[in-house]
Amino acid sequence: MKFLDEYRDGDLAQQIAREIHRVTTQPWNIMEVCGGQTHAIVKFGIDELLPKHITLIHGPGCPVCVTPLEMIDKALEIAARPGVIFTSFGDMLRVPGSTTDLLSVKARGGDVRIVYSPLDAVKIAEQNLAREVVFFGVGFETTAPATAMAVFQAAQKGLTNFSMLISHVLVPPAIEALMSSPNCRVQGFLAAGHVCAIMGYEEYPPLAAKHRVPIVVTGFEPLDILQGILMCVQQLESGRAEVENQYVRAVRQQGNQPAQRLVREVFRIVPRKWRGVGEIPASGLGLSAAYVAFDAERKFNLTEHRVDEPADCLSGQVLQGQIKPHECPAFGGKCTPEHPLGATMVSSEGACAAYYRYRRHSAAETAFAK
Amino acid sequence: MCLAIPGKVESISGGADPITRMGRVNFGGVIKEASLAYVPEVQVGDYVIVHVGFALSKVDEDEAQKVFGYLKQMQELDELKEGGP
Ligand code: SF4
Numbered sequence: 001m002k003f004l005d006e007y008r009d010g011d012l013a014q015q016i017a018r019e020i021h022r023v024t025t026q027p028w029n030i031m032e033v034c035g036g037q038t039h040a041i042v043k044f045g046i047d048e049l050l051p052k053h054i055t056l057i058h059g060p061g062c063p064v065c066v067t068p069l070e071m072i073d074k075a076l077e078i079a080a081r082p083g084v085i086f087t088s089f090g091d092m093l094r095v096p097g098s099t100t101d102l103l104s105v106k107a108r109g110g111d112v113r114i115v116y117s118p119l120d121a122v123k124i125a126e127q128n129l130a131r132e133v134v135f136f137g138v139g140f141e142t143t144a145p146a147t148a149m150a151v152f153q154a155a156q157k158g159l160t161n162f163s164m165l166i167s168h169v170l171v172p173p174a175i176e177a178l179m180s181s182p183n184c185r186v187q188g189f190l191a192a193g194h195v196c197a198i199m200g201y202e203e204y205p206p207l208a209a210k211h212r213v214p215i216v217v218t219g220f221e222p223l224d225i226l227q228g229i230l231m232c233v234q235q236l237e238s239g240r241a242e243v244e245n246q247y248v249r250a251v252r253q254q255g256n257q258p259a260q261r262l263v264r265e266v267f268r269i270v271p272r273k274w275r276g277v278g279e280i281p282a283s284g285l286g287l288s289a290a291y292v293a294f295d296a297e298r299k300f301n302l303t304e305h306r307v308d309e310p311a312d313c314l315s316g317q318v319l320q321g322q323i324k325p326h327e328c329p330a331f332g333g334k335c336t337p338e339h340p341l342g343a344t345m346v347s348s349e350g351a352c353a354a355y356y357r358y359r360r361h362s363a364a365e366t367a368f369a370k
Numbered sequence: 371m372c373l374a375i376p377g378k379v380e381s382i383s384g385g386a387d388p389i390t391r392m393g394r395v396n397f398g399g400v401i402k403e404a405s406l407a408y409v410p411e412v413q414v415g416d417y418v419i420v421h422v423g424f425a426l427s428k429v430d431e432d433e434a435q436k437v438f439g440y441l442k443q444m445q446e447l448d449e450l451k452e453g454g455p
Contacts, residue, residue, distance in 0.1 A: 001376070003417055036373060116422065117423025143422055146421070149407060149424070197419060198427075252427070
């Protein structure tokens with residue numbers, strides 16, 4: 001496929017890796033923020049091409065993984081109600097709540113449907129006017145324009161049987177929270193390319209300056225990630241802490257203005273709990289005053305619901321880069337993709353699942369590192 | 371779930387209101403409908419990056435080639451250093 005395959009060329013990957021070896025003179029810790037990048041790094045063995053003393057820390061950038069337990073429990077409660085059609089992206093169905101998951105609710109007769117796009121949920125609402133249709137709106141800035149459009153169109157169509165359970169999260173406040181933590185070991189960031197395709201990268205220079213960290217907007221293919229790492233290491237080695245854009249083919253400095261406009265119209269910024277991390281101020285999106293009628297938490301009276309996270313899952317430390325997935329005592333034993341304890345083992349973009357899937361037998365069985 | 375992949379816009383429908391503009395997008399032979407609401411500048415033949423049914427941005431074809439130009443330069447420099455051909 002054009003714009004995909006050519007960015008997976010093994011020889012070119014080796015070439016960038018050699019350059020990284022050449023410019024690296026000391027240890028560096030670099031965090032890739034996005035779970036899609038974590039997945040590619042582990043799948044293609046990109047970390048194994050790097051000098052030993054460059055450590056990639058897998059960041060909190062998987063929306064499925066950071067959706068708090070109480071939000072999953074709210075979804076489960078709504079989905080189990082008679083008369084409700086609960087719609088969601090497929091990867092939320094196996095995320096464990098306190099006692100069960102959406103897939104089990106469906107098996108017990110709940111009307112839970114997987115949709116590809118939030119607009120499909122609006123269509124279902126139009127076709128089922130006698131039933132309540134709820135969409136589980138999770139995701140980063142990348143996904144927010146799609147859910148915003150669904151709410152906007154539902155409002156335009158005057159649909160009163162459509163609502164959304166929203167757990168949208170924002171990347172820059174999470175970076176700020178990470179960098180402000182005393183345990184933080186991150187010295188440079190690869191920022192998530194598709195988040196920046198929407199938001200641009202004008203939010204990042206203050207972060208780079210305040211915490212003296214280079215931030216490189218990076219794509220998702222192996223060559224993109226390697227080039228992002230190279231740009232980051234070059235900055236670290238020369239003592240710079242700037243914002244650079246590796247993913248120029250898809251990301252413009254100002255981002256996607258029409259998308260930002262609709263997101264601002266439909267949503268407002270709210271504090272949000274992150275699974276394993278806790279509440280981060282101004283780190284999420286909720287419906288703005290004009291659209292509260294579409295808020296499923298209000299409609300189903302669940303705003304006061306609070307749940308604590310289980311103690312034996314260390315996903316909080318994984319998500320903050322304090323431990324690697326296989327350092328969790330439950331990894332591969334008590335916790336597997338079939339019986340996940342935490343969301344980072346459920347989602348294919350979660351760090352635990354990526355390690356389990358590609359590193360189960362030996363560390364070296366990956367595409368580039370033969 | 372943040373997966374977003376590039377595809378080629380084969381046809382556009384949905385009329386004058388940009389909000390309802392849709393495209394048929396070809397991902398290496400698999401055709402899917404995607405909303406073009408957020409990329410009003412996109413024309414038939416352009417490549418777009420699609421996520422959950424929405425085109426997020428247009429792929430800039432000139433920029434897309436630059437990384438390969440950069441790699442080629444690196445290669446030539448290597449060859450120079452090694453006293454190659
Ligand atoms: S291996 Fe399982 S229990 Fe351990 S941190 Fe990952 S998801 Fe949680």
